Amino acid sequence: MSNVSLTRHLLEEQRAGHISADLRLLIEVVARACKTISIAVGKGALGGVLGEAGTPGAASMNIQGEAQKKLDVIANDVLLEANAWGGHLAGLASEEMDHSMPIADLSPDGYPSGNYLLLFDPLDGSSNIDVNISVGTIFSVLRCPEGVAVPGDEHFLQPGTDQVAAGYCTYGPNTTLVLTVGHGTHAFTLDREVGSFMLTTHGMRIPEETKEFAVNMSNQRHWQPPMQRYIGDLLLGKEGPRGKDFNMRWVASMVADVHRILTRGGIFSYPLDAKCADKGGKLRLMYEANPMSLLVEQAGGAASTGRMRMLEVQPSGLHQRVPVFLGSKLEVEAAVRYHLDHD
Numbered sequence: 056m057s058n059v060s061l062t063r064h065l066l067e068e069q070r071a072g073h074i075s076a077d078l079r080l081l082i083e084v085v086a087r088a089c090k091t092i093s094i095a096v097g098k099g100a101l102g103g104v105l106g107e108a109g110t111p112g113a114a115s116m117n118i119q120g121e122a123q124k125k126l127d128v129i130a131n132d133v134l135l136e137a138n139a140w141g142g143h144l145a146g147l148a149s150e151e152m153d154h155s156m157p158i159a160d161l162s163p164d165g166y167p168s169g170n171y172l173l174l175f176d177p178l179d180g181s182s183n184i185d186v187n188i189s190v191g192t193i194f195s196v197l198r199c200p201e202g203v204a205v206p207g208d209e210h211f212l213q214p215g216t217d218q219v220a221a222g223y224c225t226y227g228p229n230t231t232l233v234l235t236v237g238h239g240t241h242a243f244t245l246d247r248e249v250g251s252f253m254l255t256t257h258g259m260r261i262p263e264e265t266k267e268f269a270v271n272m273s274n275q276r277h278w279q280p281p282m283q284r285y286i287g288d289l290l291l292g293k294e295g296p297r298g299k300d301f302n303m304r305w306v307a308s309m310v311a312d313v314h315r316i317l318t319r320g321g322i323f324s325y326p327l328d329a330k331c332a333d334k335g336g337k338l339r340l341m342y343e344a345n346p347m348s349l350l351v352e353q354a355g356g357a358a359s360t361g362r363m364r365m366l367e368v369q370p371s372g373l374h375q376r377v378p379v380f381l382g383s384k385l386e387v388e389a390a391v392r393y394h395l396d397h398d
């Protein structure tokens with residue numbers, strides 16, 4: 056293991072001119088919040104943190120119309136509280152909140168406002184919280200447009216190419232923060248004794264080719280024809296047009312599935328299906344698809360909606376959903392070909 060802490064790594068990124076001092080401190084604050092969330096997740100039943108939020112029989116719902124878990128709410132509160140007073144943010148937006156929040160509203164005590172916008176999915180993989188399977192926090196950082204002191208939702212609607220930082224923290228057998236500021240994707244494992252994130256993989260690389268795919272197969276009959284054909288060909292294995300046998304993995308926590316892909320390759324897909332077609336997809340562009348796409352591209356992989364590069368999608372809504380294909384470059388390109396050939 057290296058003896059490079061996240062703090063030292065970020066200072067070196069700043070000295071190299073890759074990030075400003077403010078962005079460095081903002082990422083430190085998010086990392087600190089992730090440590091707090093990791094402790095809450097790690098307590099499980101002992102901490103009384105499992106189960107649904109709200110009162111019995113009347114679970115609280117988020118803007119997505121999904122029942123919130125207690126840990127969804129706890130993680131959201133931790134991130135809000137941690138970021139209120141730092142002075143680096145102009146506003147933040149969360150998958151769990153209806154609208155974005157300018158810092159001025161978050162800190163009536165008059166904490167200073169900064170130049171960045173933070174977006175996050177506080178605890179991704181909610182369906183896995185109660186069953187002790189990895190979940191995680193995903194985040195994305197944008198610049199607040201110049202001259203805007205109190206940002207509204209519209210100021211967050213920037214394409215993924217504009218992200219100045221993106222990352223996730225996975226709470227699994229170990230807690231690992233994976234980060235990019237546009238100069239490679241790096242992994243930091245939490246040293247629980249010391250309480251610091253330590254650099255454990257510098258420059259993650261996703262192999263271009265793979266024999267592993269991740270998709271919720273139970274939706275197969277609801278997929279559109281090109282997706283049916285693409286996965287159908289993978290399932291034919293050596294005897295089919297792809298000429299090789301594929302293996303399948305599906306954790307149902309995007310952070311865990313993407314972490315596997317950043318570690319050993321693969322393709323992850325949540326395509327359009329008949330159940331989510333009216334919403335545009337299942338996963339959210341701003342909190343899930345864009346940050347993961349930047350991390351994957353920075354590790355040599357590719358990320359697409361099936362029809363265009365994910366990072367070039369011009370967002371039209373804060374909670375917009377998109378179909379997602381990401382991971383090993385050549386495999387993502389193959390999946391895209393099935394879609395373009397069909398159109």
Ligand code: AHM
Binds near residue numbers: 271
């Ligand atoms: P969430 O943000 O409410 O947890 O939903 C997103 C999750 C992803 O982590 C995961 O890839 C997907 O939803 C799982 O979907 P499914 O329940 O169809 O397996």
Ligand code: MG
Binds near residue numbers: 150178343
């Ligand atoms: Mg999510």
